[in-house]
């Protein structure tokens with residue numbers, strides 16, 4: 001799949017400020033380039049003479065069965081790409097046998113996300129005003145979220161690039177203010193989210209993992225981990241999974257790309273918990289590399305957004321199916337008929 005062509009098609013249909021928000025990184029174009037090209041910095045050592053008559057891409061993520069390890073990353077503001085927003089993305093995920101992460105900043109009611117039929121995990125930012133986060137996770141549980149993704153890589157200001165300025169004041173986003181997007185909150189809390197209380201907290205530390213587990217009874221995925229030692233601490237603090245991520249190069253312009261951090265994290269946690277990865281993955285070959293480096297599943301961000309902007313539900317479905325099909329081809333050529341056959345020895349630095 002030519003993701004650049006899909007992005008160009010999305011750019012041609014979206015209002016410029018919306019496209020800018022979606023493609024923004026924490027720096028200039030070189031930051032996006034570093035995120036994606038890091039996946040091409042690996043080559044493969046294929047096996048021959050394996051029985052690949054049948055390729056099986058099925059697995060489970062925190063106990064939820066999926067028929068593909070290509071999952072959908074939580075992304076805010078999807079209604080700006082298509083009026084149906086996450087209703088369409090979730091329906092496409094359901095059709096593809098995938099799973100979707102739903103952003104704290106979704107503008108779609110959880111009941112409507114759930115009605116689309118895909119398994120879903122709720123992505124949480126912890127607000128300064130704690131009752132806002134509490135009500136969001138309580139509602140997510142009520143509507144069938146099966147895990148909490150705790151995002152920990154956006155705590156303060158990012159690189160001060162003009163494109164990324166949306167991060168500076170969450171009450172003044174270019175696309176929609178808090179009151180319009182936090183639809184899963186009662187009106188009084190939504191109003192509080194427009195003020196100082198709507199800023200992300202920075203003081204919660206690793207203890208937030210246990211707090212969330214206890215409050216929700218759900219497994220907690222820690223998103224934004226880039227170091228083995230932090231991954232270990234997250235696991236010791238009660239995390240059920242870690243998601244290696246640079247937030248699609250949106251968090252910190254000079255952080256290492258996910259592709260370079262993944263093996264260290266996977267080695268640090270071993271088989272104690274599940275490891276996922278996102279940021280910069282653009283093809284089924286990238287997915288095969290990620291799984292070989294130790295990820296159990298991957299999340300796609302912008303390719304899904306470009307599919308949504310250009311074709312709604314069918315557009316997202318097309319992206320998921322094509323990346324999935326590329327993965328199947330890569331597994332065939334690697335001599336790896338199941339996901340368990342995708343092991344680190346299949347990958348070397350280019």
Ligand SMILES: Cc1cc2nc3c(=O)[nH]c(=O)nc-3n(C[C@H](O)[C@H](O)[C@H](O)COP(=O)(O)O)c2cc1C
Pocket residue numbers: 021022023035073074075076077103104105123151223245246247248249278279280281299300301302303305
């Ligand atoms: C437009 C947009 C909005 C996003 N919103 C969120 C969010 O609300 N919460 C979150 O944890 N990550 C968010 N992310 C980051 C994604 O979950 C994911 O980490 C990233 O998009 C993966 O990189 P990729 O876009 O290169 O595939 C957002 C990314 C984009 C592009």
